[in-house]
Amino acid sequence: MSSKDIERCESKLEDAENTARIGDFGKAAKKYADAVELCMNLGWEKEAQEALLLSYLYPCNQDVKDKKDLLETGSLRKFLENASKLPPMKVTAYMPGGLFGEFDTAKLLTEVRGILYMSLGLMSTNAVDAVKLLEAAYDHFLEIGDAPLIFSRYVSCLKRRTTGNNAALECEGHIEFIKARQFMEVEPPKATENLIVAARAYRAARLYDVAKSVNNRIQELRATRKCWMCGREIQSADHFKIVKADVGSYFENLLRQRNEDMRVIDGVSRIALCNPCYSAIFYEADRIARGYHNIAMQAIAALEARIRQLEAAVRRY
Numbered sequence: 438m439s440s441k442d443i444e445r446c447e448s449k450l451e452d453a454e455n456t457a458r459i460g461d462f463g464k465a466a467k468k469y470a471d472a473v474e475l476c477m478n479l480g481w482e483k484e485a486q487e488a489l490l491l492s493y494l495y496p497c498n499q500d501v502k503d504k505k506d507l508l509e510t511g512s513l514r515k516f517l518e519n520a521s522k523l524p525p526m527k528v529t530a531y532m533p534g535g536l537f538g539e540f541d542t543a544k545l546l547t548e549v550r551g552i553l554y555m556s557l558g559l560m561s562t563n564a565v566d567a568v569k570l571l572e573a574a575y576d577h578f579l580e581i582g583d584a585p586l587i588f589s590r591y592v593s594c595l596k597r598r599t600t601g602n603n604a605a606l607e608c609e610g611h612i613e614f615i616k617a618r619q620f621m622e623v624e625p626p627k628a629t630e631n632l633i634v635a636a637r638a639y640r641a642a643r644l645y646d647v648a649k650s651v652n653n654r655i656q657e658l659r660a661t662r663k664c665w666m667c668g669r670e671i672q673s674a675d676h677f678k679i680v681k682a683d684v685g686s687y688f689e690n691l692l693r694q695r696n697e698d699m700r701v702i703d704g705v706s707r708i709a710l711c712n713p714c715y716s717a718i719f720y721e722a723d724r725i726a727r728g729y730h731n732i733a734m735q736a737i738a739a740l741e742a743r744i745r746q747l748e749a750a751v752r753r754y
């Protein structure tokens with residue numbers, strides 16, 4: 438190998454680096470891919486591996502620059518597939534958000550695995566799978582610890598600047614929320630236990646709005662009312678409805694005298710009905726309304742016939 442080969446390879450690498458420096462990552466990736474063979478021919482194994490890694494990494498950065506979601510384009514997944522075949526190394530790179538420096542590829546891949554597990558977990562319709570995937574994401578993010586994540590801002594599952602620890606806490610919130618969802622309908626008290634943990638995790642992850650809406654959901658599930666019709670105590674706002682009714686002072690006095698739970702009266706003229714009682718009224722009202730509707734339609738048909746008769750009679754004159 439000649440000094441000319443060395444010169445060619447060095448200038449190729451320099452050109453690739455300059456292209457990355459100005460943020461033209463798509464081109465830089467191609468240039469690094471071209472440089473791999475030149476490095477190999479010179480026996481520069483370390484340089485060849487670095488060039489290869491950057492040729493896998495920079496398409497992700499190009500997507501960030503183009504404001505594309507790295508999960509939608511698949512560039513992050515491709516980076517993981519290819520880069521995990523290379524030995525771990527420290528590589529100098531230009532990264533999204535104007536970051537420049539030496540990056541530990543093992544850490545970078547841990548983050549990417551975390552992001553991909555999290556995204557799959559959130560997309561899974563099966564609760565058991567979703568929890569397993571989010572737990573895997575949790576473990577990977579926790580490994581990164583207090584360090585900021587590189588790609589979190591550019592993926593739909595996180596969409597914000599955050600650290601490994603906070604992303605892990607966010608996953609914990611999701612896990613507990615998914616667990617709670619299974620009990621919300623049938624066992625509201627059990628669901629609230631998981632939701633309390635979820636709210637705490639979201640708050641620790643600095644997702645204050647999410648924590649607040651989970652807390653609202655807890656209040657809804659904790660709400661109890663006595664059904665005015667059947668007198669049963671019902672828990673969770675999902676299982677009763679507040680409807681308009683005429684509750685005069687006579688009934689208010691009656692309840693007070695009997696020392697009955699006054700919570701059946703929600704305001705002056707509103708009462709709580711459990712879902713079965715409410716649905717019974719609803720179906721019956723619907724049936725009656727349908728009856729009136731049929732009567733009205735018959736009357737209209739008769740009226741129309743009468744009008745036609747009169748018109749015919751008028752025309753005869």
Ligand SMILES: [Zn+2]
Pocket residue numbers: 664665666667668669710711712713714715
């Ligand atoms: Zn009832």
